[in-house]
Amino acid sequence: MAKKILLVDDEPLILKGLKYTLEQEGYETESALDGEEALEKFFSEPFDLILLDVMLPKMDGIQVCQRIREHSNVPIIMITAKGEDMDKILGLEYGADDYIPKPFNILEVKARIKAIMRRAVSSPSPAEERKIIRVRGLEVNPTKRTVALDGREIKLTAKEFDLLQLFITNRGKVFTRKQMLETVWKYDYTGDDRTVDVHIRRLREKIEHDTSQPEFIITKWGVGYYFTDKD
Secondary structure (H helix, E strand, O other): OOOEEEEEOOOHHHHHHHHHHHHHOOOEEEEEOOHHHHHHHHHHOOOOEEEEEOOOOOOOHHHHHHHHHOOOOOOEEEEEOOOOHHHHHHHHHOOOOEEEEOOOOHHHHHHHHHHHHHHHHOOOOHHHHHOOEEEOOEEEEOOOOEEEEOOEEEOOOHHHHHHHHHHHOOOOOOEEHHHHHHHHHOOOOOOOOHHHHHHHHHHHHHHOOOOOOOOOEEEEOOOEEEEOOOO
C-alpha cells in the first residue's frame, strides 16, 4: 500500500510541485493551504508523514505540530522560510522530526522523506526481537518500538525512540553530538548540534523521574551523552 503524505503550505505552486514529484515517487498525497485545514485533514484520515510549513495563515505550523503531537507520533518535517536557528529549534521543540529550510531542493526533500520512512518500517535485529530491554523501571521494546516507565506507556517521536534505542543498546558508551547526528539522522545533516540537545531534553522530560538529576541519560561534560551502565 502506498504511503500517504499530508503536504501543508500556503503557496499553491509549491504544493503543486511537491504533489507532482512525490506522486511520481509512488506516494499518495493530500494538500492543505492553512493550519486549520491541515488539522481537519489530519483528524479525518491517517497519514504516514506530514510535510508542514512553519508560516501558515489561520494557525501557524508550530501550533499545528503541537496539536498533532498531542494525538500522534506521525513523522513531521517542518519547512521554514526564515532559516533562523530559533525557528528550527522551535519546530523541534514541539516534536517535529526534522526541518528543511526554504528555498529547498526537491531531491533533498525526497531524501529526507525516504530516510524517515525507512526508519519507520525498518526491521529489528534478532537480538532486539528476543527480549525487551529493562533498566530500573524503564522498558524498551525494539520490535514494537514502545517504551514504558514504571508500567506506564511513554509516547516518543520517531527520533526520540531512535536516540533512546541507540543509548540503551550501547550502555556506558559516550556519544558525541556529531556521532548522534550521523547515526540517528542518517544523512548529511547541515544543522547545528543544538538539534541533539533539544531532542535529549525532550527525551529526558519523558523518561526521567527528575530531569535535574537524570538517572538514565547522563551528560559527559565537554563530550556528549551516555546511557547509565548501572543496573
